[in-house]
Every structure is written in structure tokens, then in C-alpha cells.
Amino acid sequence: MELEKRGVVAPLLVTSTFLPLVEAQAKARRVTPRVIVVPHPVGGLNEQELVERIEAAAGALLPLADAAREGQ
Amino acid sequence: MSEAEVVELPGVTEESWHEVAWERGWGDGLPTVPPTPERVAAALEALDGIELELGPVPPSGLVPTRESFAANAVMAGCRPADLPVVLAAVRALLAPEYNLHGVLATTHPCAPLVIVNGPVRTSLGINGGTNCFGQGTRANAVIGRAVQLVTTHVGGARPGSMDRSTQGGPAKYTWCFGENEEESPFEPFSVRRGFAPGESTVTVAACEGPHNINDHGSTTGEGLLMTIAGTMAQTGSNNLYVKGPHFLVLGPEHAATLHRDGWTAESLRERLWEQARVPVSKVSEENQRQFEDWGVQPEGELYPVSTGPDMLHILVAGGAGKHSAWIPSFGATAAVTRAVPERP
Amino acid sequence: MSTDWDVAVVGAGVAGLTAAREAAEAGLRVVAYDRMAPGGQLVNLTSVHDHPRPGEVAESAGLVSRLVAEAEAAGVVMAFDEVTRVRPGPPARLETSEGAVTAGAVVVATGLGAGRLGLPGEEQLVGRGISTCAGCDGPLFRGRPVAVVGDDEWTAEEALELAEVASAVTVLVPGEPRWNDDRARRLAAAERVEVLTGASVTALRGEGLLAGVVVATPGGERELAVDGLFPYVGRRGPGGLVEEVPADDAGRLRADGERTAAGTVLVAGDARSGAVQSVTAAVDDGAAAGEAAVAVLRTAAGEASAAGLRTAAGPGLRIVDPTYGVPADEAEGAVAVGGGADWTEVALFSNSKPNATELLRGVGGRLQEHWALPELGFASKPNASAAADKDVIDWLSQRYKMVLVAVGD
16 A cells, blocks of 8 residues: 555455455555455465466456556 | 544433443443543543653554543543553554554454553552452553553454454453562563663563463472473464564562572573474474475474574563463564653 | 444335335445345235336336345345344344344334234144235135135235136125225226125134135124135234334334334334335335434434433533544655656565465466566565565565555455
8 A cells, every 4th residue: 555655556465354454454544445355265275276366366457457557 | 632532422321331332333342431521631630741652553543642542541441540551551562663553453363461560560559469460450450451442442453354363362351460570589571671670661562362381390490491491382373483572471489499590581591592492393394384485494403482582581470379471472573661651 | 333234124025125225325234134035025916006106017026126136236235034133222232043133223124924813723724725925825726716804905906916816706804995996996897806894704614724714794604615715914013023112003113203212223114003005105114214224323323322222311421532543644754656667567565475475476477468578576575464664665666667465364
């Protein structure tokens, strides 16, 4: 969030459990975060499960990144 | 105080206050004292001429006012005289090295441990003797609770949203005790940390609840050290790979035995750094890799606890009996000591 | 507010779903409980007359689907648990089949229970000739005679539905009918329907299966051979469900508008004493209850509580807000935005939790491919528990246009 305040586009990869935390922090810092929510947990996953998380997150990131780039 | 700080609760009585406070998300689940402007003003008299000197409290980033700070102390059940100790503790929590933001957001069960030294222990009746970690002493209960309420309320670190502790711990309700300086064979903990004898101080660190060290059998320092080192060598503690501070709180009887056999607080630190180690064979291979990711390598076939003898803080507390306690920490925190402010 | 829900709606029929949607649209956290499926009384009807406007007919299933979809779109969470007790609080506490929950306000929209005559042997014949759902059980009585007992709009609607399948429908009205003129006309026009006023059922005939009823009329008692009996009398409201809230003789909650005697509890739809039993009225009632629930929550929580504690004497409490604080000076430490970074400068920043870096690299790899980037920068915190190093943040913000961050696990 510090990065966004400095003008860097900084999408946050957050697991679902930590989303409220990030939202609360964003509110306190008065920024609107770009959030990509990944199902919790990430730690302790095997390779296949991790690949699924990556696919899901990439599916959300690519359009978000394109939109940010075009918005410039 | 500003109008924004005062909340009108029409129809609410002292009797119905607890329900209303609970509904608003105030408090820790136990009943609190309604922080009426009169009570807050009375509490603040103890801070006359003392600046709060408090920065923003994470995660909200809000800076408490004198009134909202005192309101939390009132809610916790503090007497006015308790406020300078609460203030010293909150100042210490806000030191960057304490890492309050990380402490509040972690899944680890750490709580703000508050250790009091100096004459204020006697004047406020802070227990450093029998059952000092437990229930039954007003000052211990309300000071520790007030510290926690400030971060919960002003910092907004409510369980479930900001406070993400997996299981939490009972110490998160309140955890404050005094050192038993009177029965300690060593210099007071605060003096060893550079404060003047006779000066009242508060030391905080983000810690787990105490881990008992029972040794009724050993009659020598060597014997006791074996039990103490064995208790500290835990595979599941943050101090093994996140490192950071940890505390050995000796019961007065254990302390006396160690002192009789020539041990000082300093030599105990050195010895336990060498002796309290976890064999690599006791750590799963997966977890060894996780330690490696954190830059932690075993020394030979052993993992040391934390990074060196200076990370172990030794003090004396408790009453009669053959028990001591090891207090592991969150790791990414520091022991921070602040003087208790006095009215000019 | 530390309650589990801002608003808990008990009963997901027309009134309940409307109330839930209304409250959720106002940004509140709303749960709608129903022990069965959503839809309430509509589940028992194939079509609804005079809805959405007088003279029009709506298909019930479509109406229910729409109500549910709208409620869910507004953020309402549906829960199919039975609520067995409501304590007004505040906060209100609901005992459910899945445990206790708390809420800032409760909308009771349970509707009415199934019709009952209160006769010996009745319970044993339920499902064996006695039914309260023409839409569900009507086809079982195709070409056979049935009786319907009641005097209200639902009775008329059910009789008309049964008339399409049964060989004869006798409507037994205990006193005088209360249905509207339009329904009276449709009943009169229906060939196989006979309406008997001042008629009550005094006994049931049949062993194991219903075979007939004994009907008392001003003209005397007579046997009526029917295979099906649809009672719509003796339907009871949720009286007793909510502590401290009085009910009328039929168990419907007494209320002033939607507000009951308990400040946190509102009532909507047929469960309310004096309610007009129509879909349109239920929609209006639900919307009003939803708005009232919002008002309960919006009023300072203390005032909301005060409504529930109005009997308490005294002028109220003034307290210092323990959560009060002033924002720290945000300008402190502000750093100018980094120089000439363009969109080819993308980095990853890991929190060093297990798998966080792997996840970042995987996702980053996909972006690298997508944008054909020559390379990705990388930085990490030394460990997840520490705050990010200021120097690293400075470096990232000056060197890169976009930084993908792994923050939470």
C-alpha cells in the first residue's frame, strides 16, 4: 500500500482469510488497494494445488494489469 | 475534551452498559467500567503535567488523545495511579523495534507482556510474588488489560479482522507482573538494562504465555540448568527460527540455588545459550527447509535458541516453590523498557 | 458492532426476502433463515393473482426465484436452519438448529403455520387425505371430490387451483367469506366449486385414509364424502418464538407498524397481527420492515439499545469514546514518485511465507509471458513478521512501474 501511495501499481495477492485485514489497513491508510484474492491457504500446498492457485490468480491479474496499463 | 470524543448513550444505564459496549465491539468480553467524562477526568489527574508522547497506533494509524487513552484505562478498571504505568507500557509498545503492527496481525498467539520494576510495584501493589502471572491481584489485572484495550480500541486491532491469531492465548486478556526484586539474588532487571536503581520501569515484549519449568529434584545449579535448558529447547517455538527475545523468569528458590552455586544473570545467559539447543534430528526435514528459507542453519547438529546470549532476559518472580518459567516470544519483536513517567 | 449479523430475518418468504434485500441494499450484513426452502407461502401456490397489479397473474416459482436472486445479489446470505428462539437483547440472540447467533436487529417473517381443524385423528390423516398445499398435492386428487376449509384469500386461491383437477370442490366457510369480490366472482364462475357459508367440520371419517367429513351447517349436520381435505383455518403465527413480544389469539405478533415491543425486533408479512394476506401487502410490509431494521441499526447503537431498554430510568450515559484518535500526519515521510519507470519494469515482492514466493513467481511468469517482458525484478522481506524495509520500498518505487505483492497467508 505504501507503494501505491508512491505511484507504483501494486496489486496485492491476498488469501481469502487475510482479505478483511488488508481492507482494514487500506481503510486506515485511505487507499484503494488492487486486490487479487487467492483461496486460503497457500502454505502447505502440494505442487498441483499451487498450480491451481497460480492459474486462478493469473486469471484475475492479467485483466487488472492490462486495465492499469491502458489507464495510463 | 472535544465533542467528537464524547458519545451520548440515551437510555443506557450503568447496568445495561456492558451489553451496549459489547454490541459496539468495545472491551474484551469481560465487563468494563463505563468511561464517563468524570471518571476519565479523574484518571487524567494522575497524568497532570505529563505529555502522552504517543505516536500513531497501528493498524488504524490513529493517535490516541489523553481522553481516549484514559478511557481505556478506566474501562479496564484502572485506578488513576495506575495510568503512568499503562502509559509507559504503551509508549514501549509503540517503539518501532517492538513491531506492534506485525504483533497484532500475526497468527502467532503472542500477547503484550508487561514487566514492572522499581518502587511503583509497591505503591500500586503490583504482584511479583506468589501467583504473580495468575489472577487475584488488581494492579496486575487492570494494567495489563488497559494496555491491550488501547491497541484493540484505538489501534482497531479487533480479533477476527486485524488480530489474526490462530488460537490466541489467555495472556491476551491481561499479562502484567512485577519482578520480585526483594527475593532476587541479582540486580533488578531494569538496572541490568541500564536504568537507575530506584527508578520505576516497564518492559514489554510480544510473548506467549509462560511455560513452566518444574524441578523439585535438583539441588544444584548444574542440575537445575539441565532442566531449564531442556525446557527452552523446543522444536515448535518461534525463537528457534524467527529468533528474537525470550525470557527466563526464575522462581526465588531456583534463583537462590543457582546463586549459591556461583551463577550470575550474565553467566546463566552464556551457559544457556550453549546448553539449550535442539538436535537437528528432532526437526522435520520440511521444517528444516523452512528454517533454511529464513536463513537459519544449525550449528553442527544443533539449532540454538535465538541469535545469542543477549536475547535471553533473566529475572526473578514468584513465591515459594520449585518452579520457574520460560517465556518464548513472537520472535519479530524486542524487549523494550521505558521509565514510568512522574508528575513534575 | 460485534454481532454476527447486522440483521437476521426469520422466514424467507415474500416479506422476509423483501426485508432482507432492503436491509442488504443499505449495506448491512444480512442473513435470511428458513427451515425449508425459500418462498414461504408461495411455495404452496402455482400462480398468484392480483400481482404485481390487480387483475394480473404471476407464476409463483418465477416470483420466488426473482425474490431470492434479488436478495442474494444485494448480499443476503441464505441459511436453511430453523430458528427456535429469539431473545431481543440488544444485541438480539437467535437460537438456531446450528447454534446461537447475534444480530443488531431481527425481522420476524415466519408467516403462519399450516392450517388445522383441531379434531381427533387429524394428525394421523395429514398426508393421507389432509393437505395444506393445493399446488403440491392437488394432482393426487384428480377426478376426486375434495373440501377446502377457510374464509380468507388463500382459501379461495387454493379452492380455485383445486377446481382445475378435482371432480368437486366444496368450500366450507366457518362464518362469512373474507375474500375479495374478484375471487368471489371467480369462485361463482367455477363449475365444480360449491361454497357453503356458516359451515364447520365437526368430525373426520376414514381409517388410515380420509374418506369424508361431518359438516355442521345452520341447516344441520351432514356427511360429506371427500378424498381430500384442505384446512386453512387455525393457522398460527410465531407467538412464543420471540421473548417479550406479545401475540394475538392466533399467535401473530402484535406490532405498531413493523415495530414490536422489543426495540430490536420487527415483524413483517402474515406473522404480524392484522396483516392483509396478499403478496402485494407482504412485499410492502417486508420493505417497510427492512427500512425499519436499517433505522434500528443506523440510529446510534446506544439509541437502538435504548429502545429495547426503554423501561430503564435515567437520562442515559455519556462516555468518552475509547476508540477515538486523530490521524497521524500523513505527509510525514512522503517520497516523490519514482522517475522514468515504464511498463516494462515489473517486479515481484514476496513476504517470504511458505509458498508465497512460488505463487508470486508463477503468477508473475504468466504476466511476463502476457506482456512479453524481458525480465522481472524480485525483492522480499527477510521474514513475514517484519515490516518491509524502507530502503527496499524506496528502491522498488523508484525502479519499477508495477510491483506484484504477496501480503497475506
